[in-house]
Amino acid sequence: GNLYISILGDCNLDRRIFQSPQLVLICDADLLGSGDCSDFNEANQNPAAFLAKRYMQFGDAFARDLHGWFGIILYDSEQDTIKAWTDHFGIRRLVYRQASEALGIASDLRLLNPFFAEQPEIDPVAILEYLQYSCIPAPRTIYKDTQRLAPGHFLAWKSAASARAYWDMSYPETRGRSLGRWANDTYEAIQSAVSLAAKRSGKSNNLGCFLSGGTDSSSISGLVGKLTGKPPNTFSIGFEDPRYNEIEYARIAARHFRADHHEYFVSPEDILNLLQKAYTAYDEPFGNSSIVPTYYCARLAAQSGISHMLAGDGGDELFGGNQRYASDRIFQRYAIIPAVIRSSFVEPLVAGLARATHHGYFDLAQRYIRRAGIPPPDRYSSYDFLSSINYNELFHPSFTASLAGTAALAAARRHFQNAQADCNLNRWLYLDLKITITDNDLRKVTPMTELAGVVPRYPLLDPSLAEFSGIIPANLKVRGTRLRYLFKESMRNFLPSEILAKKKHGFGLPFSVWLGEHKALRQFVFDT
Numbered sequence: 001g002n003l004y005i006s007i008l009g010d011c012n013l014d015r016r017i018f019q020s021p022q023l024v025l026i027c028d029a030d031l032l033g034s035g036d037c038s039d040f041n042e043a044n045q046n047p048a049a050f051l052a053k054r055y056m057q058f059g060d061a062f063a064r065d066l067h068g069w070f071g072i073i074l075y076d077s078e079q080d081t082i083k084a085w086t087d088h089f090g091i092r093r094l095v096y097r098q099a100s101e102a103l104g105i106a107s108d109l110r111l112l113n114p115f116f117a118e119q120p121e122i123d124p125v126a127i128l129e130y131l132q133y134s135c136i137p138a139p140r141t142i143y144k145d146t147q148r149l150a151p152g153h154f155l156a157w158k159s160a161a162s163a164r165a166y167w168d169m170s171y172p173e174t175r176g177r178s179l180g181r182w183a184n185d186t187y188e189a190i191q192s193a194v195s196l197a198a199k200r201s202g203k204s205n206n207l208g209c210f211l212s213g214g215t216d217s218s219s220i221s222g223l224v225g226k227l228t229g230k231p232p233n234t235f236s237i238g239f240e241d242p243r244y245n246e247i248e249y250a251r252i253a254a255r256h257f258r259a260d261h262h263e264y265f266v267s268p269e270d271i272l273n274l275l276q277k278a279y280t281a282y283d284e285p286f287g288n289s290s291i292v293p294t295y296y297c298a299r300l301a302a303q304s305g306i307s308h309m310l311a312g313d314g315g316d317e318l319f320g321g322n323q324r325y326a327s328d329r330i331f332q333r334y335a336i337i338p339a340v341i342r343s344s345f346v347e348p349l350v351a352g353l354a355r356a357t358h359h360g361y362f363d364l365a366q367r368y369i370r371r372a373g374i375p376p377p378d379r380y381s382s383y384d385f386l387s388s389i390n391y392n393e394l395f396h397p398s399f400t401a402s403l404a405g406t407a408a409l410a411a412a413r414r415h416f417q418n419a420q421a422d423c424n425l426n427r428w429l430y431l432d433l434k435i436t437i438t439d440n441d442l443r444k445v446t447p448m449t450e451l452a453g454v455v456p457r458y459p460l461l462d463p464s465l466a467e468f469s470g471i472i473p474a475n476l477k478v479r480g481t482r483l484r485y486l487f488k489e490s491m492r493n494f495l496p497s498e499i500l501a502k503k504k505h506g507f508g509l510p511f512s513v514w515l516g517e518h519k520a521l522r523q524f525v526f527d528t
Helices: 040-045 047-065 109-115 124-133 179-199 215-228 247-256 268-281 291-303 315-319 323-334 339-357 360-372 397-402 410-418 424-451 463-471 485-490 497-501 511-517 519-527
Strands: 017-019 023-034 066-076 081-086 095-099 102-106 146-148 153-157 161-165 207-210 233-238 260-265 308-310 455-457
Touching: 017 047, 023 040, 023 047, 023 179, 040 047, 047 066, 047 153, 081 102, 095 109, 102 109, 124 410, 124 424, 179 215, 179 308, 179 463, 179 485, 207 215, 215 247, 215 308, 215 315, 215 497, 233 247, 233 291, 247 260, 247 497, 260 291, 268 291, 268 424, 268 511, 268 519, 291 424, 315 424, 315 463, 315 485, 323 360, 323 424, 339 360, 410 424, 424 455, 511 519
Parallel strands: 207 233, 207 308, 233 260, 308 455
Antiparallel strands: 017 023, 023 066, 066 081, 081 153, 095 102, 095 146, 153 161
8 A cells, every 4th residue: 555654843855755666765864974974975965865775785784884863764665564763872762553454653652643543541650660760761652552662773564563673782891901092092982973973063153062061061062172173162051059050160161172152041930931842842751850951051052053962961871970880889899798797797786786876877887788788770779769668658559450560670670681791880881871861861852952943963872982882891981989980081181170070960950949949830830
């Protein structure tokens, strides 16, 4: 029969659709080329035709060597098969649903649902996972019988849908290089990834950088200036509350790299204004409040004539920058003590001293022992709300029954166990690439940046750079409790010393403070 394609929004159909006797291909892509990346002009001018040509040359494996983000759907008439790909890190979403002998694929659940007579049913496990992660991890969606194509995956359908990975992150650690060589190679790999993203963006005055003042965004901003030979355009968000404001670090980086720097201070009113339209960007529950500063930072860039923004997402998860990686090292040290000594001497002694002295030190030691006994990745979530209660204390018993015993941490455990890695640190990195990056951070940045009218790019999520990070020995990523050890060594002569020394801050929002002080915001929350 006929293949019907529906596209939402403004687009250039000649660049998005390719049609021939054998193929109908539709894509939503921001391609940086393939292989050695010398073909980025061809990929940019007509991405659909470029992808069709590569498919004819290399078959189903053609997506592995692509750079950039993409969602691709095609029908191959010779094979009578519908196929789909999403990029290596799932920046562009694809969701699909199978019913009887029909398959629907779309970029948004709201586009997919009208094609089926039966309305979708909410998945109770998705609600549980949303409450745990503030997002719904792939391949699950908010609806039963509807799945999201996982990052780096390929879908084929003839009479039944089959999804499998065409690329995945692995950690074949390599030995034998000196620290100096590792640092130089790391710097070159990062610069190459930033160069690729910046080159494809056209004129340098149309290219901007998110600048939080952290090591990732500062490195990218500085490299853009170095590569283009012009002051980088940088954009930062601040807050009046000093506990959440790290604008001074962004200013340090901007001064160091002589950036054309822009700032915006977010207010409680900005939350209420954004919520009037932010819901249009999401097709299922998403709970990361950092969508607010992300949007206003991208809007500031759009108002300054910026068309493309480089974001620093992925650096912590490739090079070991999250505090829990160092914390896990501390908990692992307890396991060095033989089990019989821990159970018969250390733990009874600490418990007895805690009862006898009521000293806070021994209470802390007891909490350390308790958490050290929880296996990863559950250990990190052991103080989370859902981990601290019986589900029946929160949910109606009928809802708990519908979960069929599914644990809120099932997705995290699956990723942690499936990592192609030999140590816990790399398993943590793999888990965070899947949930923290794909399911959460990218779901924050991409829709909000596009809502503001800007195209996002993620230089640190280039697959070649990711593969390079996989060969770095784990003890160079986190040395003792020093996070991002090799990354900082590679940037030691490039970044300001204040940036290298600063503690990780994040991109948080002073929501709890504003909730107590701002009447309109508090009323909105109570009404909701």
